[in-house]
Amino acid sequence: MLGRITLQRCSTTLATFVRCCPLSAQANSFTYRTHTCGELRRHHAGEKVTVCGWVEFNRLNRFVVIRDAYGHVQAFVPDGQESISAAVKNITYESVVKVTGTVTERADKHKNPKMVTGDVQVDIDSFEVLNTAPATLPVSLRKETEVSSDSALRLKYRYLDLRKPQMQQILRFRANLVHRMRRYLTEEASFVEVETPTLFRRTPGGAAEFVVPAGKPNIGRFYSLPQSPQQFKQLLMVGGLDRYFQVARCYRDEGSKLDRQPEFTQVDLELSFTNQEGVIALIEQLVCQSWPDEMTELRPSAPFERMTYADAMRLYGVDKPDLRVNWQIEDISASLSSLKKESNDDWCARVIVAKGAAKSLSSKWRKEAKRLIGMNKFAQPFAVCTLKDDPLFKAALSNQDFLREKLNLQEEDAAVICWGTPADVQKTLGQLRTLLIEATGVRNQKKMVFLWVVDFPLFDREEDDQLVSAHHPFTAPAPGQERLLFDGNPEEITAQHYDLVLNGVEVGGGSIRIHDAATQRHVLKNILREDST
Amino acid sequence: MLGRITLQRCSTTLATFVRCCPLSAQANSFTYRTHTCGELRRHHAGEKVTVCGWVEFNRLNRFVVIRDAYGHVQAFVPDGQESISAAVKNITYESVVKVTGTVTERADKHKNPKMVTGDVQVDIDSFEVLNTAPATLPVSLRKETEVSSDSALRLKYRYLDLRKPQMQQILRFRANLVHRMRRYLTEEASFVEVETPTLFRRTPGGAAEFVVPAGKPNIGRFYSLPQSPQQFKQLLMVGGLDRYFQVARCYRDEGSKLDRQPEFTQVDLELSFTNQEGVIALIEQLVCQSWPDEMTELRPSAPFERMTYADAMRLYGVDKPDLRVNWQIEDISASLSSLKKESNDDWCARVIVAKGAAKSLSSKWRKEAKRLIGMNKFAQPFAVCTLKDDPLFKAALSNQDFLREKLNLQEEDAAVICWGTPADVQKTLGQLRTLLIEATGVRNQKKMVFLWVVDFPLFDREEDDQLVSAHHPFTAPAPGQERLLFDGNPEEITAQHYDLVLNGVEVGGGSIRIHDAATQRHVLKNILREDST
Secondary structure (H helix, E strand, O other), rough: OEEEEHHHHHHHHHHOOOOOOOHHHHHOOOOOOOOOOOOOHHHHHHEEEEEEEEEEEEEEEEEEEEOOOEEEEEOOOOOHHHHHHHHHOOOOOOOEEEEEEEEEEEEHHHHOOOOOOEEEEEEEEEEEEEEEEOOOOOOOOOOOOOOOOOOOHHHOOOOHHHHOOOHHHHHHHHHHHHEEEEHHHHHOOOEOOOOOOOEEEEOOOOOOEEEOOOOOOOOOEEEEOOOOOHHHHHHOOOOOOEEEEEEEEEOOOOOOEEEEEEEEEEEEEEOOOOOOOHHHHHHHHHHHHOOHHHHHHHOOOOOOOEEEEEHHHHHHOOOOOOOOOEEEEEEEOOOOOOHHOOOOOOOOEEEEEOOOOOHOOOOOHHHHHHHHOOOOOOOOOOEEOOOOOOOOOOOOOOOOOHHHHHHOOOOOOOOEEEEEEEHHHHHHHHHHHHHHHHHHOHOOOOOOEEEEOOOOOOOEEOOOOOEEEOOOOOOOOOOOOOOOOHHHHHHEEEEOOEEEEEEEEEEEEOOOEEOOOHHHHHHHHHHHOOOOO | OOOEEEEHHHHHHOOOOOOOOOOOOHHHOOOOOOOOOOOOOOOHHHEEEEEEEEEEEEOOOOEEEEEOOOEEEEEEEOOOHHHHHHHHHOOOOOOOOEEEEEEEEEEEEHOOOHHHHHEEEEEEEEEEEEEOOOOOOOOOOOOOOOOOOOOOHHHHOHHOOOOHHHHHHHHHHHHHHHHHHHHHHHOOOOOEEOOOOOOOOOOOOOOOOEEEEOOOOOOOOOOEEEOHHHEEEEEEEHHHOOOEEEEEEEEOOOOEOEEOOOEEEEHHHEOOOHHHHHHHHHHHHHHHOOHHHHHHHOOOOOOEEEEHHHHHHHHHHHOOOOOOOOOOOOOOOOEEEEEEEEOOOOOEEEEEEOOOOHHHHHHHHHHHHOOOOOOOOOOOOOOEEEEOEEEEEEOOOHHHHHHHHHOOOOOOOEEEEEEEEEHHHHHHHHHHHHHHHHOOOOHHHOOOEEEEOOOOOOOEEOOOOOOEOOOOEOOEEOOOOOHHHHOOOHOOOOOOOEEEEOOOOEEEEEOOOOOHHHHHHHHHHHHHHOOOO
C-alpha cells in the first residue's frame, strides 16, 4: 500500500488558525542571552538580564522596543547614560542589538496590558549594536501579511518577510506538525524512516521530470529527480523493510502553482501485508494523534466520513468536495427544458442551491467567476441568481415562481444553474460551488471536515479509445474484481485507491498495490499497452 | 554559528557495534498478520496466529522457516494436509508467504535454543503464497555481508541485499539515531526544523555542483543543487528564526567516495547569539542525549577532549587524529643525521613508536602501505620496522641499539620512521599511522573516542601567494584577533572553526560566522580578492 500526505497543503490548511507563541526556557540554552524578548514578567524584577533582538520601535530615544521570535519587550535608557542615549538616537528600525540591563516593574500608569511583557521594562546598562539596518527598508514589516501583496518583493526580501510573526508561526507550526507525525509513526506505529536517493534514473512515461547531467566520469549520462520515492519504497518492501516512511522531497517540472511548487514535500509511507482498511485506519490515527495542541477544539475523530467517487461527482461535481457547506447538485432538466436546443440529445439542467450565499454575490465575484469558467474547455452556460435578481430565467421557466417554490430559495440564498451535457454541467457546477464557498468566507470559520473519497475508477478511456490508468499502473483492483482485468470490462473496475480531502483540498491519499507479478504484467502489457520489459 | 554532523559517517562508525533486534507489538498494527516472525514464545501456545514473511529454509517439505525483519519462526505441515504439503513442496527460498496456524510448543528434543522462537512452531492451517521467487537467486542471502564483496552485484540486487539482517539493522539504527537527534533538538533545545529548497541558484566559486536545466517557461536557465543549506540557514537567522536545524540533503558532483556519495545527508544546524563554547556544548549534548540505547556502555560524556590544530598536526600528522591509540610523532633528526644529504637545509627525521603493532606488519600490509604512500605528491622515504627485522637502519644509526634503547622498542612494537622536509614527513607519518591503526584491528574494539580539533588557521597561502580561506570566507577570527585582519599578518589568525572527530573520522564541525557586514566585505575584497558585490 501507499500513503502520502502533502505537507504544504496540509500545513497551509491547518495553519490558517494557528496563533502559537513559542515560549520555552530551553530557547536560551547555549546562547549569551539570558531571556527571550517574550518571557519577562513582574517576577523577573530586579534580575540582571541580556536580551537580543531586532529594534521594533523607538519612542523619544528613551524607550526602545526589542523583538525576537518569542515576543517583544521595552528597554529604557536611564538618566545620565550619555553613550547609550547616543547609540539609541542613531539606531535604525530592524537593527540587531544586544541589550543588558535590570528588569524593573513599570509604574501602574505606564503598564501596557496589550503587551505580554507590558508590566516591566529593562533599564539598560549596555546597548550593543550587532548590526545596523539601513534607514529605509524595501518592505514594510508593520503590515499584516497577505498572500497576494507584493509577492515578488516579499520573495526577494524573504529574510525580512520571515521576521513577521505570522511567517515565524507558519514555519514553527509546520515543524511541530511534522515532528508529531514522526513521533507517531516511529514511536507508536513502529515505522522506520528511510532516506531514499533523489538522484535517480528517468522513469519512462513519467510526467515532467527534472534532468540532471552527470559530471565526470559519467558525462553524457543523466540523473533525474524523482516525482516521488515510489519505486524506492516498493523496493524497500521487497527488501523486507515492511513499515517505511519518509518526509520526502519530490520534484515535478510543471511550473509553480499556489499549492504545488517544482519541489514539494510529502509524508510518504508504505506498509506490507495490509489492505485498504488498514491504511485508512493508519492515516486517520496519524492525523488524529499528531494533531496540534494549539487547535484541540478542531481535532477530528476517527473514522472520517467516506464517499464514493461516483457520489462525489454526482452530488458535488468534484472528486474533492468541500463539505463545510452541504450544497448539492440537483436536476431541474424538466423545469428548464425550454433552454434545450432540439439537436441536444444528451442534455440536462442542474442547480446548486447555495444557502446563505446571496450576500457573497458581488458583481466583482460574478465577473471573476465568468472569466474563470470561460477558461475551461468544458465550460457550459450558467447563471447565478438570487430572489432579488431580476429573474434571468423568467421567460424560460414554465412556472414563474420556480426559484421560490421549486427550489425553495430564500432571500439570503443563491441558486447556481448550469445546462448542457451532463458531464460538463457537473464539472462546471463543481467549480462554481468551490468559487462560491471561497467567496462566502467559510475559510475563516473554525471548521475542519475530513473526507475519504473511495472507489475511484481504475482506468479512464482516452479519446483514441486506449485505456489509461486513472492514477498509476500499480494500483490494485477492488477485492473480487481482479477477474474483470482478464475477462470483463476494465472500465467497470473500481480501484483500491483513496484520497483524503480536508475542506475541499486533497491533502493525501494512497492505494493498494498489485503484488502479483503476472497480474502487473498483464495490466501493463495487455490493458495499458506499455512496454513492461 | 554553524554546526553539522555528517550522518553517513556517524552512523557507519556507530553501527559497527549494533546488534539491535526490533521487537514491537505495534509492528502488527494495521496489518493482517497477528504476530511478527520474531515474537512467538511458549506462552503463545494454543493461539491462532497469522505470520507473513520470506521462506528462509525448508526441511523435508514439512518444516518451513519463515523470516521477516523481526526474526524467524518455524511452520510445520501437519499430517494429512495434502494441499499444504504440495504448496510447501513447490515453494522456493525467498518466496513471500502468509501462514495461518496454531502455535504449539515443540517437544523438548526438538526445541532449538539457538532460535529465539525455537520453543514453538506454527502448525499450518493455511499456506498462501503471495509471490514466488525464482529457483535461483542472483545473490546469496546466506553469507555475512562484507562491504567489499561483490558490491556491484549487491547494488544491482539491492532489494535482495536489504533482506540481510545486517542491512535491516543499519537502516533501523540510522532511523533511530536521527529520530533521537530530532527529539533532542526539537523538544529539549527548542530548535525549529525548516526544510530549505534544493533547487537553487549557482554559487560563484563553489565546488562541483550539479546543474539542473529549468523547464518551461524558463528554458535556457539553470538551477543548481546546493552543497549545503548554508545560505538558506544564514537567511533564516537574518529572518529572526534563531534556532534552526534540518536533516539536510546535500549534493556534490565529485564522484563517490567510501564515505561520501554525490548526495549525502547531514544534521545541519544554526544558532543566533552564541559563541564557539555554546555551539560545542550544544553538539556535545546532542551526541550524548541522542546516544543509542543499544550501546549505552560506549556513551561518551561531555565535555569531549580538545586539541589545537597545531598540536594535532605536530603530534599525529593529521587534523583528525584517531586517539584510540596514543602513538605520537617524535623527532629523531639528531640520531638519523647520517641520512641527511648536505643540500637539505630543511630536513628532519621523525618516528612513531606503534606499541603492540608488530604483529600487524604483514608483508602484504607493507606492500600496500608503500603503494599508497607512493601515490602522494608529498611522499617521503620511510621505513617500518620491528626489533625482529634485520634492522634497516643499522648502518645509518650512530648507536646500534637505537631502536631498543633510544625508542624503547619492545618485541611487540613497531617503529614507523620517515625523513625529509618537516611538513611532508608529518603528513606521511600521519597517513602511515592511520594505515597501521586500521591493520591492528582497533576498529573491532568497542571504543569511541570523540575529539574536538580547534584553532584552525583562518587562511592558507596558495602557491601564487594569494590567501585563501582554510574553510570558507564567512568564518570569524578568534575573539581578539579581528584587528589582525586589518593591520597584521592574516596568516597568524586562528579561526572560530572546530571539527568533531570520532575514532579518526571527521563526523561534524562548524564555525562562528562573521556577522559584521564591513568585516565580511573586507575579508572578501581585500584579503581574498573575491568579487564581493
